[in-house]
Structures are given as C-alpha cells and as structure tokens.
Amino acid sequence: MGRYRVGLETRERILSATRRLLGEVGVEDVTLKAITDQAAVGAGSFYNLFGSKEEVVLEVIREALDAVDPDPAGAGTDPLEDLVEAFVQFVTDSTPIARIYLQLAVGRGLTDPLVGQRLLRSHRRRVERFADALRRARPDLDARDAAAEAEMLLAALTGLGLTALLDPDFDMHAHAMRLLPAGEASVPGT
Amino acid sequence: MGRYRVGLETRERILSATRRLLGEVGVEDVTLKAITDQAAVGAGSFYNLFGSKEEVVLEVIREALDAVDPDPAGAGTDPLEDLVEAFVQFVTDSTPIARIYLQLAVGRGLTDPLVGQRLLRSHRRRVERFADALRRARPDLDARDAAAEAEMLLAALTGLGLTALLDPDFDMHAHAMRLLPAGEASVPGT
DNA sequence: TCCAAACTGGAGTGATCATTCCAGAATGCG
DNA sequence: CGCATTCTGGAATGATCACTCCAGTTTGGA
Known part of the structure; x- marks a missing residue:
C-alpha cells in the first residue's frame, strides 16, 4: 500500500477542502462533488485514497474534537x-x-x-x-x-x-x- | 379550500409525527417516507394537505422557536x-x-x-x-x-x-x- | 338522496448522490 | 530504461428521495 508522493499531496488537498467545506456548508450538506471540485480532483482519485466520503468527514471531525x-x-x-x-x-x-x-x-x-x-x-x-x-x-x-x-x-x-x-x-x-x-x-x- | 374533518385530523397526525421524528432523527435526516409511515398516511394524502416536506418541518420548527x-x-x-x-x-x-x-x-x-x-x-x-x-x-x-x-x-x-x-x-x-x-x-x- | 369537492394509497418520475469501473498517464525502484 | 504499482478523470451504476398523478372512495351541504 505504499503511496507515491503525488498521492499524499492529493490526500492533503482533499482533507483541506473538506475542512473548509464542513465549516461553510455544514456536516450534513457537504457533497462528494463539492469536495472533489474544491480539491480539483476526480472521483476516481478520491476513492483511490479514501474508502468513503464518511471516512474523510470523520477524519476532519476527529481533528475538531481533539482541538477543543x-x-x-x-x-x-x-x-x-x-x-x-x-x-x-x-x-x-x-x-x-x-x-x-x-x-x-x-x-x-x-x-x-x-x-x-x-x-x-x-x-x-x-x-x-x-x-x-x-x-x-x-x-x-x-x-x-x-x-x-x-x-x-x-x-x-x-x-x-x-x-x-x-x-x-x-x-x-x-x-x-x-x-x-x-x-x-x-x-x-x- | 374548505377542508373536511378527516383532512384536518390527518393534518394533525402528520404534524405530530413530524414533531416526534424531528426530535428523534434530527432535522436533516427526516424523510417523507418516515413521516408518512409514522402518520399512517399515503404520499398522496400528504401532498393534499401540505405543499412540501419543508412546509411541515418549518411549521414544527416555528413551534420550537416560539416555545423558548x-x-x-x-x-x-x-x-x-x-x-x-x-x-x-x-x-x-x-x-x-x-x-x-x-x-x-x-x-x-x-x-x-x-x-x-x-x-x-x-x-x-x-x-x-x-x-x-x-x-x-x-x-x-x-x-x-x-x-x-x-x-x-x-x-x-x-x-x-x-x-x-x-x-x-x-x-x-x-x-x-x-x-x-x-x-x-x-x-x-x- | 345527490354530487361536487376533498380525501386516499401507492405506483411512477426525475433529480441528486455516493460509489464503481476502467483505460490511460505518471511515478519511482531496480 | 523497464515495468509493476499507483494515480488520474469522468462516464456508468444503482440507491435514495421528494414529489406527481390518478383512479377510486369518502364527506357533508343542499
């Protein structure tokens, strides 16, 4: 499961896009398309790096919980x-x-x-x-x-x-x- | 737009079901099917009485805001x-x-x-x-x-x-x- | 009793999503 | 380089919803 450098960068871009969107749009209304558009990434690339939309959202939410x-x-x-x-x-x-x-x-x-x-x-x-x-x-x-x-x-x-x-x-x-x-x-x- | 008695009763049943579901499931996750099932009513009857799902939800939300x-x-x-x-x-x-x-x-x-x-x-x-x-x-x-x-x-x-x-x-x-x-x-x- | 208007359930419609699939491009180890 | 592995976009798929349509039933005023 070794990742290439570009893959890790894309991963960060997706996390960052999700972080921004969750704050703006809300946890419930965020769509995969919004995330992939914001991150400038195709759906295929997304699913090459994450198992599901929920996985990214939970990752960002965990950040939020730890940050308090x-x-x-x-x-x-x-x-x-x-x-x-x-x-x-x-x-x-x-x-x-x-x-x-x-x-x-x-x-x-x-x-x-x-x-x-x-x-x-x-x-x-x-x-x-x-x-x-x-x-x-x-x-x-x-x-x-x-x-x-x-x-x-x-x-x-x-x-x-x-x-x-x-x-x-x-x-x-x-x-x-x-x-x-x-x-x-x-x-x-x- | 005169309503029959049964219609008004159904209306109440729908409002009551929505009230309960909003508390349980949450504003975002409530579905029309859940509301109509809970109220024991077909979709047709629902739309005979309300213009949209949002209309009932907002009605109940207005109640909530006033109640504080x-x-x-x-x-x-x-x-x-x-x-x-x-x-x-x-x-x-x-x-x-x-x-x-x-x-x-x-x-x-x-x-x-x-x-x-x-x-x-x-x-x-x-x-x-x-x-x-x-x-x-x-x-x-x-x-x-x-x-x-x-x-x-x-x-x-x-x-x-x-x-x-x-x-x-x-x-x-x-x-x-x-x-x-x-x-x-x-x-x-x- | 009559009948127009209101009510009924549920199959059908179209839109919106998350997710899958895949063929081709990029990567980086040897 | 060679080539296995990873990355890529985006079309295709299938699930889920809100909402429409409609044929048949019920209601209640005259």
Whole structure:
C-alpha cells in the first residue's frame, strides 16, 4: 500500500477542502462533488485514497474534537485561567473547526447515541480538569462545589462560544474573563 | 379550500409525527417516507394537505422557536427566577422541541446566515429581558454590568441545556439554581 | 338522496448522490 | 530504461428521495 508522493499531496488537498467545506456548508450538506471540485480532483482519485466520503468527514471531525482539548494527557498542572483562555482561543482562532465541533455536538450528538456518549465522556473529563484547577486556586473549596462550579464554567463557555460563532462582533474574550475570580493573583483561603 | 374533518385530523397526525421524528432523527435526516409511515398516511394524502416536506418541518420548527420564549410580549415584569425557571422547564419538559431548537440553532444557524441572524435577534431580546430583571433585583447594578451578566446567565443556561439534552441523568434544575443570587432559591416541591 | 369537492394509497418520475469501473498517464525502484 | 504499482478523470451504476398523478372512495351541504 505504499503511496507515491503525488498521492499524499492529493490526500492533503482533499482533507483541506473538506475542512473548509464542513465549516461553510455544514456536516450534513457537504457533497462528494463539492469536495472533489474544491480539491480539483476526480472521483476516481478520491476513492483511490479514501474508502468513503464518511471516512474523510470523520477524519476532519476527529481533528475538531481533539482541538477543543489540545493536551488531554496534561494531568493537572494548568491554572484555571489557561484552561479558559484555551477555550476562547479555540473558538476565536479556529473558527471553522469550532463550527464543526458545535455542529457535531448538537446536530449529531443529539440524535446519534454513540456520538452523544463520546461527547459526554469528553465533557466529563473536561469538567474534572476544571474542577481540579478550581481547587488548586481555592483549596477551601468543597469537592462537590468545585465540580458544580466547573460544570457551570464550561456551560457558560459553551454558551458564549455559540454566541461568538453566531455574532462576529461578539467579544468573547472580554466576557470569558468575567468568569475568572477577580484579582486571581492572591486569594487567600482558609 | 374548505377542508373536511378527516383532512384536518390527518393534518394533525402528520404534524405530530413530524414533531416526534424531528426530535428523534434530527432535522436533516427526516424523510417523507418516515413521516408518512409514522402518520399512517399515503404520499398522496400528504401532498393534499401540505405543499412540501419543508412546509411541515418549518411549521414544527416555528413551534420550537416560539416555545423558548413563551411570552415575548411580556414587557418587563417577570422576576429573574421565573425567566430561569422557564428555560429549565423548556429543556426538561419539552425535550423533543428543545432538541429541535438546539439542532436548528447550531446546525442551521451556523451555516445559514438568515437563520443565524434571526437567532441572534431573538437572543439579544432575551438578553435584554434578563438584564432588566437583574436591575430590578439589584438596582445598584450598572447597566453595562447588567447586560454582561445577563449575557453570561443565558450562555450558562444554554450550555447547561445542551448537557441536559445529552445526559438524561443531568440535574439541570439544581445547576440552574446556582445561577441565582444565594438565598433566593425557590423550592417548588421536592 | 345527490354530487361536487376533498380525501386516499401507492405506483411512477426525475433529480441528486455516493460509489464503481476502467483505460490511460505518471511515478519511482531496480 | 523497464515495468509493476499507483494515480488520474469522468462516464456508468444503482440507491435514495421528494414529489406527481390518478383512479377510486369518502364527506357533508343542499
């Protein structure tokens, strides 16, 4: 199954075209013809490199899912502020991928049980990371309260992200900053 | 265009079937056959009553959009608590319609500029209502702060709603109550 | 009771897609 | 070079849909 150089280049062109189209047209409405036209490639070439349309779409979607949480291995060192900042950057800088992510979360996650469960799992993992960061910042915090507050933080970020994607003028950064405790530098706990 | 009684009944059966299917299968994947099968009706009967598949789908979607904000005329009398409670009820009680609403908001709103703008307008109206309620509860609040806080509140509610729709065990009510100023918690009947 | 209008199911139509097939061109290892 | 392997476009295929057509049935006002 050794590939020639031109083949790998074509592969990249197809992935790139799919990435763009998913953000523009949406996961549901993307056609093979649109992809192959955008990539300037015949259908035959496409199927020489990919097994199906779904395969490319899933590949790009996997990118999108991974991009929300760039460092899933990073055990528990990031301060809360960085976690929030990372999410804001994900939405504002990777707009097309963020669009795909949200489309997937809602369009597919709400109707396809498998996608829904996968999303839920990754959501819970993120809640834990936020809760850990919260307790590191405020050691006086009860574990249960930290979890609830983390859930709320993520919910707010998701909601703000949605608004930001709908409204290009929305200043997500400013709003997200309000979620952080004022004057984070020194908050003495008991 | 006078309709017979049986015709009106069939119409209702079709609308009801569409409502159910949109929540289950999703706006994009619903087929005419699924609708007519679910409603136990032939294609001919369907087109005797509706002009197109889109017409029924839009009818149901309009329901969903109206249901988020049950009293758009209600100038400014509802206390904050009621506004939050109404949203929680929308998600937990009208689950299928809430699903449709979110699917529409994200799936279509993110790709179709017209839908996106309509959603944004209704969002801004709701932010205003929340901000008004906030200033009524805490008159010391700056108008700018009230708006920002209202934006946050709605974002958090949307995010929590999304989680609730993905996770049947999620206690949205409990989480939403944390959004209200402490001490204000109303307990309907636990 | 009469009958025009409304209702009915389902076979048929045409459009849109993803996917397959294939013959010829390009690639790069020996 | 030689040549097996990979790449290429695009016509052909078959599946899936929304929608049309129509012959027969039901409805309900006069």
